[in-house]
Amino acid sequence: MRHAETDYLIIGAGATGLAFADTLIAETGAHVTFVDRHGKPGGHWNDAYAFVTLHQPSAFYGVASMELGSGLKDPVGLNRGMAELASGPEVSGYFERVMNHRLLASGQVSYHPLSNYLGETEGGGVFESLLSGERTQLTVRRKVVDATYFSPTVPSTHTPAFSIGEGVRVVAPNALPGLWQLAQGAPMPRRFVVLGAGKTAMDACIWLMESGTPADAITWVVPRDSWVVNRLSTQNGPEFFHEAIGSQADQMQAFAEARSIDDLYLRLEACGALLRIDRERVPTMFHLATLSEAEVEVLRRIRDVVRLGRVTAIDAGGMQLQQGRVAVEPGALYIDCTASAVRFKPPAPVFHGNRIVVQLLRAPLVTFSAALTAYVEAHYDDEAHKNRLCTPVPFPHTTAEYVRTMAVNMSNQFLWSQDAALRQWIRHCRLDAFGRLVGSVDKADAEKQAVLARLKAQAQAAAANLPRLLGAVGAG
Known part of the structure; x- marks a missing residue:
């Protein structure tokens, strides 16, 4: 059996693991080791259908240190006029560049593809090469990072239930x-x-x-x-300020004024945020x-x-x-197409002793959540405080559960806003959907400042109404 050492063992070299490692090595001098069953980085993107694309703009997907896409708008097709959506092959190629040009090139990362993680031992873990069968005992000086907790299933790898x-x-x-x-x-x-x-x-x-x-x-x-999200409301270019930030204010108003779950969705549809x-x-x-x-x-x-x-x-x-x-x-x-893209698991503490279980901290931004988890790991010591900053957001399974998703989203956002260093990091992180867009607003621009003021006021009103809507969820 071979022996090796590392500071952090990351199980899974998909989008979550890569985004976590990218921020961790940017903020620390730690050494990171990846173990992954796929032959290339990118996780489920290696198994996706050829015509798959991102749901939302390429501009805030991937890892924080490397742009994805060209920054152009689609000139033709059903996404015409909006920010480009990276295709599956583009995302796979991007993650390969991230691994080779960013992570491995840093000298802080080791990568073991086509390897099966066998489990933890005292002080580390064991993995096995799928090709040679050789096993490696890895001593982990800091923590084991589970980046597979919410790994999706895809049609090409799942077994039909019929x-x-x-x-x-x-x-x-x-x-x-x-x-x-x-x-x-x-x-x-x-x-x-x-x-x-x-x-x-x-x-x-x-x-x-x-x-x-x-x-x-x-x-x-x-x-x-x-229900589906209207992609127009997810655009983060400055020319889409009113469609994006104005839509956020409209959505907060819907949460503030909704009298029931059904009423909430009708309001979200009426303001153009959701479609059916x-x-x-x-x-x-x-x-x-x-x-x-x-x-x-x-x-x-x-x-x-x-x-x-x-x-x-x-x-x-x-x-x-x-x-x-x-x-x-x-x-x-x-x-x-019956494979579930989301594994509905109960939330677990993100930080627990020598383990980190990377989870969703702001729906639906998976890679932003992973990067923020790495930032918190790098800059905070108290485990209880780290878990307060990284409260998992439950992914909605039913329409009613979206209320709880938004409640935790907003609670996390408020806590982050109270921490000056974390707030600044988020403001400049390209994976944050709207941080840079909001930060770029000129203080002399009265029209846009009015939209921001409305967003703040409606968010406060929404937070006040959420307990009543959550009560309706519980009653149901």
Whole structure:
């Protein structure tokens, strides 16, 4: 068995682990060792479908020290006029550059790809090379960092929860760009059945139609309808100040004035912050998926939407769902988008002895949360205080749970604002969605200063109303 030493062992070289390490080595002289099962950095991005993109602008994703993207707006397509969204291949290439040009080049980082972490021992941990089987005993001088706690599952690596009959064609969305190859061995499908209601399913439906599939050739199985974030409200360029910061003020006003959970969502929709695909249905799910209004219009073209719960079995004649059976023409291609992008685990203390469990501290900014955790680790000693600054934000599973998400978001933001050093770090961190945008406002700009004043006032009113809305959540 080999032996090695490090200050921090990071389990997982995905976006979370990379963002944590980037800030840690910027703030300290610590040595960091990565152990990861993938052959390249980037975690689940290595397994994603080719047409996946970020939900929100590239400008505040990745690691703090290295820009992602060109800073340009998309000139064409369904995101036209808004900040570019890095594609899956772009994100994968970016994380490879982060590892090689930033982390390894610093001399403070060791990286062990294609390695399986076997567990902790006294004073460290053991990992095994998947290629050679050789094991390494790693002495950890400081802490073990779990950057996998909320690792998502993706269609290409998950096991479907439904049975598949003989002769039925079920593929992950990864297979769609290569459909031309089917013409060499099997007839091209004329019916596409998209399974799932999350962002992956939305992406698959949009890709099919944008690639030439008639909307009436698509069957979309939607177990639950979902609210989605209007991407216009996430833009962080100075020309989008009113759409972004003004929207934040509008959202705070909605939280301040809402009388119930249903009333809250209607107010968020009325101010343009949220969208729904089917205007005749009240969604019961909100996972923070983000779409442009143009993308929502494309999805509205699909008329064959099945709302009978989840699929339990597929055979040559059709689908069995939780609430009934649906016949499907032979030869249909089923696209499995049922993998959960979020693992709903109970929050755990971020700092606990010699362990750090990186979690979401401001929804939905995963990499910002990881970077902030590293900053707190580097500059504070008292564990209880560190955990107060890093209270995990629960990811919403239902519409009602979003209220609790926002309550913790706002509580964290208030605590950070009371710490001068941390406040300054956030203000200059590129991963903070709107910090630099707010900080750039000229004090002589009365119009924008009025928007900021309104945001502050409405945030205070929202904080006062949140306990009543939380009570409604608890009662439900």
